[in-house]
Amino acid sequence: MNYINIFTIIFTIWNLIVFFIYGVDKSKSKRNRQRISEKMLLIITALMGGTGALLGMYIFRHKTKHLKFKIGIPLLFLFNIIVFIFCIYLYYFKLF
Secondary structure, three states, X not given: OOHHHHHXXXXXXXXXXXXXXXHHHHHHHHOOOOOOOHHHHHHHHHOOOHHXXXXXXXXXXXXXXXXXXXXXXXXXXXXXXXXXXXXXXXXHOOOO
C-alpha cells in the first residue's frame, strides 16, 4: 500500500468522524444539551474535515444560517481539496 492510499483512507475516516460530530452537535442542539463550540467545529473542518463538514451541514441542516459557516465551510472544503491534490502532486513527483 502506498502513501496516497494510506492518506486517502485516513482522509476518508477523518471526514466520516467530522460528519458524525456535526450530527451529534445537531442532536445536542435539539435536546438543549451542552454543544460543541463553533470554534471547535471550524477547527476540525480546517484540519482536512471539509468534506464531512459540508455534508454534515447540509444533510443535518446544521449551521446553515450562520454566515461564518455558510461561507467558511465551503472555503475550507476547497482548501482541503487543494491540500489533498498538492499532496498527491508531491508524491507523484517524488518530492516527499
